Amino acid sequence: MDWFVVTSALALAAMYGLLGIGISLTWSSIGMLNLAHGFTFAAAGYGAWWASKNLMSAPTSGTDALIVALAGILTGVVGGLVVGLVAFLPLHDRPNFPIRSLIATLAISLAGTQIFLLTFGPLNKPLPKIFDPVGKALDMRKFEIGPIEMTWDRAGSIVAATLLCVLVLVWVRMSRRGIQMRAMMQNPEGAALVGVSVRSTGMMVMGICGGMAGLAAVLLSSTFFVNPAAGVQPLAKGLVIALLGGLGSVPGAVIAAILVGFTEALTAKYFGTTTTLFAQYVLVFLVLAVRPRGIGGLLDEVRA
Amino acid sequence: MSSAEQVARERERQALVGRRRLLPRVPARADRTLHRRRWPLSKTTVLHLGGRYNPKTLGRERLITEKAPLWxxxxxxxxxxxxxxxxxxxxxxxxxxxxxxxxxxxxxxxxxxxxxxxxxxxxxxxxxxxxxxxxxxxxxxxxxxxxxxxxxxxxxxxxxxxxxxxxxxxxxxxxxxxxxxxxxxxxxxxxxxxxxxxxxxxxxxxxxxxxxxxxxxxxxxxxxxxxxxxxxxxxxxxxxxxxxxxxxxxxxxxxxxxxxxxxxxxxxxxxxxxxxxxxxxxxxxxxxxxxxxxxxxxxxxxxGVDLLLLLFAMIVIGGLGRAEGAVIGTLLVTIVDRYFVDFGAKRFLFIGLLMLASVLFTRGGAFGLRDQWRELRARRRSQRRAARTSRHGAVSPEEAPEIADKAQIYQRRFDHNQRAHLKSLITDDLIAEHRRNPTGLHSEELERVMLYFRKAELAGKYCVYAVKPFAKYRIVALSGLPGVPPRVVDDRVYPTVDEAYHAVFLRRVNDLRSS
Structure with a gap:
């Protein structure tokens, strides 16, 4: 067993899972396929980059890393709220909302990419590896658990992403707001009738999903770079995971994220990075051929 | 009546009549009234035509009721x-x-x-x-x-x-x-x-x-x-x-x-x-x-995804679900994309904003804008009409179908317009002129106003009643019914007949103004 492949697959799965669950939650609670998730992702990347440039001299200590991560998440939340403000609030009570909001979010991502291009230029912006300071503080660059050799960066990504996912899921199950959200998932009209505000709950969902995209951006951008089109690939991955998992099903999205992560890591290792997208779509064909509504496929009636 | 008011009234009149007068028309032969040109191998007519006789020339003509083929x-x-x-x-x-x-x-x-x-x-x-x-x-x-x-x-x-x-x-x-x-x-x-x-x-x-x-x-x-x-x-x-x-x-x-x-x-x-x-x-x-x-x-x-997105933007901007929308949207976006190449990335920003605007503000894309505008205008118009509680005697469009004698509708509208016109004639000078000289030759304006007063219907018409000739006059209002005596309007007594005439005039002016 090649543990390197496993750990890199898990790290990828964790980050893609954040994106996929965000898209899935948005769809199931407010009925909007958020194609502007990539825009939020790129915005968060730029936010983190700005923080790493302006709020500290050099990324050395743990607090600095925390600042960068928080800046990314906050920008993500703001990005999500902006998308909600433009594509959800004015449209949610109009006829044909799913298609309209899909077009609106697509337009946001199209315009957003150009705005980033005009504001920040086409060059790649590097982000600091935010979990490195931990390793430096402990004075070892890698650590080992049994036969598995891990870098701090990878371990940190997996842990942070899983932690945020679990936190959000627990919050969705336990808190009052979470219950409101689940009520909206089951029946938006019924929820509105018993006094759940569709608008405020929807905006809250947008904010939370934006925050998840923000964390994913901080984690991914330290390996890759931030550029105007940085959101496109993660959006494609997130969409694939959300749809493979079955829109609206969080466990399905987790399984799909692990599947996609492994496919990507394995194809990258054995066939080269150019074939990853190809392999991923082959996976989509196979899964959708067996289960046309994705792995966790919900029934028609849940979300028409 | 001000000219703006006049224009508004004219617009309203046109709206009442409908859009039929705006339809393009073609001459037609009276002996082939039912002839329609059809697309080969189908029953579909090339143009939707409605035949009629022109009310002025009495010649046969055809209205093109569907203008889309012409466009x-x-x-x-x-x-x-x-x-x-x-x-x-x-x-x-x-x-x-x-x-x-x-x-x-x-x-x-x-x-x-x-x-x-x-x-x-x-x-x-x-x-x-x-x-x-x-x-x-x-x-x-x-x-x-x-x-x-x-x-x-x-x-x-x-x-x-x-x-x-x-x-x-x-x-x-x-x-x-x-x-x-x-x-x-x-x-x-x-x-x-x-x-x-x-x-x-x-x-x-x-x-x-x-x-x-x-x-x-x-x-x-x-x-x-x-x-x-x-x-x-x-x-x-x-x-x-x-x-x-x-x-x-x-x-x-x-x-x-x-x-x-x-x-x-x-x-x-x-x-x-x-x-x-x-x-x-x-x-x-x-x-x-x-x-x-x-x-x-x-x-x-x-x-590639880029071209796909561009084509999707065309469809969305033009309006999903209509051939016109697809063509118009393609025209718009192709011009922005190919003609303004110098703007670089900004033109995609513009296309994105266009897309957003078409989703947020239109119902059927750019091509549905005309219908949307017309609907908005009709709604505004009907709201205005509903907000006006009284029409000062003129027949409201809602009331019109219930009046059998259509001449009445026009009569009341004419009366309404005439009163509006006469109101604008009545000034302090005019009233002073009447006080100086209740009978005899008058200026044209005063004569018009008084003619209108004279032809009022009998019921409720004011008259001068000589309680004691050359000494005591009062104003009464006729009942309009045979055998029913007139009622006394107030208890004022006028010493001369001219003063009584002027008092009647003032009452009528007052009634006209408050109508």
Whole structure:
């Protein structure tokens, strides 16, 4: 067993899972396929980059890393709220909302990419590896658990992403707001009738999903770079995971994220990075051929 | 009455009459009143005509009740003539691109609008058609006229394969799958040996219908544009034949929520959907063949997301579900994209904002704007009408149908307008003139006002009653009924008859003003 492949697959799965669950939650609670998730992702990347440039001299200590991560998440939340403000609030009570909001979010991502291009230029912006300071503080660059050799960066990504996912899921199950959200998932009209505000709950969902995209951006951008089109690939991955998992099903999205992560890591290792997208779509064909509504496929009636 | 008020009243009158007077009309022969020109091989009339006799000339004439064909004719003839006559090289290229993109969009609109399948593979089918025909012209010496049937067969074949999962999957899942197909095609074209890896996945040097030696001259470009225009016409004809005829009607009867109903009525909507999908796929294959024949190449951009997004933006901006929308949207976006190349990235920002605006503010894209504006105007107008509680004696449009004698309606409207006019005549000078001289010669204004007062109906009309001639006069109001005495209006007593006349005048002025 090649543990390197496993750990890199898990790290990828964790980050893609954040994106996929965000898209899935948005769809199931407010009925909007958020194609502007990539825009939020790129915005968060730029936010983190700005923080790493302006709020500290050099990324050395743990607090600095925390600042960068928080800046990314906050920008993500703001990005999500902006998308909600433009594509959800004015449209949610109009006829044909799913298609309209899909077009609106697509337009946001199209315009957003150009705005980033005009504001920040086409060059790649590097982000600091935010979990490195931990390793430096402990004075070892890698650590080992049994036969598995891990870098701090990878371990940190997996842990942070899983932690945020679990936190959000627990919050969705336990808190009052979470219950409101689940009520909206089951029946938006019924929820509105018993006094759940569709608008405020929807905006809250947008904010939370934006925050998840923000964390994913901080984690991914330290390996890759931030550029105007940085959101496109993660959006494609997130969409694939959300749809493979079955829109609206969080466990399905987790399984799909692990599947996609492994496919990507394995194809990258054995066939080269150019074939990853190809392999991923082959996976989509196979899964959708067996289960046309994705792995966790919900029934028609849940979300028409 | 002010002139603004007059204009407003005139507008209202026109709105009452309806829009019929705005319809264009053509002369007609009285002996062939029922004759209609029809499209060959169909029962559809070329123009929707309504016959009538002109009330003024009493001649027979026909109103064109549906103006869309006229607009189409004007637009298409302009689109043909302007680039061909006045065209620079740049304009001809843009126009050809427009025609090709518009044809793709029309076929795509058949799938998304008419069949209701959210497929993103349309561009990929075009690409496959282009690659296949281009490769055949290079390697099998396929003559160019045969490219089109071959393209149709290839498109149909690909359509059959893609359509298989469409029955089971819905909406977004199918969209993702079809997006995946485009991506797989792109990845395959990049690596396939028969395409040639050295050319970055694109084929070039194929056969084409513009002769090679004049291809880059003005004449060649003109031939290319004329051909592209014919392609656009053909796409419009196919769209019309599918969407407007039997298949389109069947599918319109089975929209999303009515599927069970339509199925119970015996409409096999799955089959109709499949038929539309296959027809459009064959059409897209032909367009792919045209693309290959026009550029003598097939490039990877046909499988790219960028071009797909651009085409989607065209459809959305123009208005989903209408042929006009597809064409207008394509025209707008192609001009922004190709004509303003100097603006660089900003033009995509502009396209994105246009898309956003069309979703946020319009109901049916740019093409629905006119209807939306008219509806808004009608609503405003009716709100204004409803807000006006009293119409000062004139008949309101709601009341009008209940009055049998239509002359009354006009009489009351005339009375209403006359009173409004007389009110504007009454000034302090006029009243002073009457006080000086209640009888005898008057100025024209005063005479008009008094004439109006005199012809008032008998019931309630004020009179002067001589309690004691030359000494005591009072004002009474007639009952208007035989045998019923007049009532005394107030207890004021006037010493002379002139003063009593003036008091009557003042009362009437007061009544007029308060009406």
């Amino acid at each position: 189409w004719f004007t637009f298409l003839s302009l689109a043909l003539v302007v680039p061909l006559l006045a065209g620079t090289d740049k304009m001809l290229t843009i126009a050809s691109t427009f025609a090709i993109y518009a044809s793709i969009n029309l076929m795509w609109m058949l799938v998304m609008g008419t069949a209701g399948i959210f497929s993103l593979a349309s561009l990929a089918i075009t690409g496959i058609g282009a690659y296949a025909t281009c490769w055949l012209t290079i390697n099998a010496d396929l003559p160019w006229p045969l490219m089109f049937p071959v393209g149709a067969v290839v498109g149909l074949f690909v359509g059959v394969i893609i359509a298989i999962p469409a029955r089971r999957m819905d909406g977004m899942y199918y969209a993702l799958l079809t997006l995946g197909i485009a991506e797989v095609c792109r990845a395959y074209a990049l690596q396939a040996k028969w395409i040639g890896a050295q050319s970055q996945g694109s084929l070039s040097g194929g056969g084409g219908f513009i002769p090679e030696d004049i291809r880059f001259t003005q004449t060649g470009q003109r031939i290319g544009y004329a051909a592209a225009f014919v392609l656009l016409l053909a796409a419009l004809a196919v769209y019309r034949a599918v969407n407007g005829q039997r298949l389109g009607l069947l599918l319109r009867a089975s929209q999303k929520e009515d599927e069970a109903v339509s199925e119970s009525m015996g409409i096999d909507f799955q089959r109709a959907r499949l038929a539309v999908f296959l027809i459009s796929s064959a059409g897209l294959g032909v367009i792919g063949a045209f693309y290959a024949g026009y550029f003598r190449a097939a490039s990877l951009s046909l499988f």
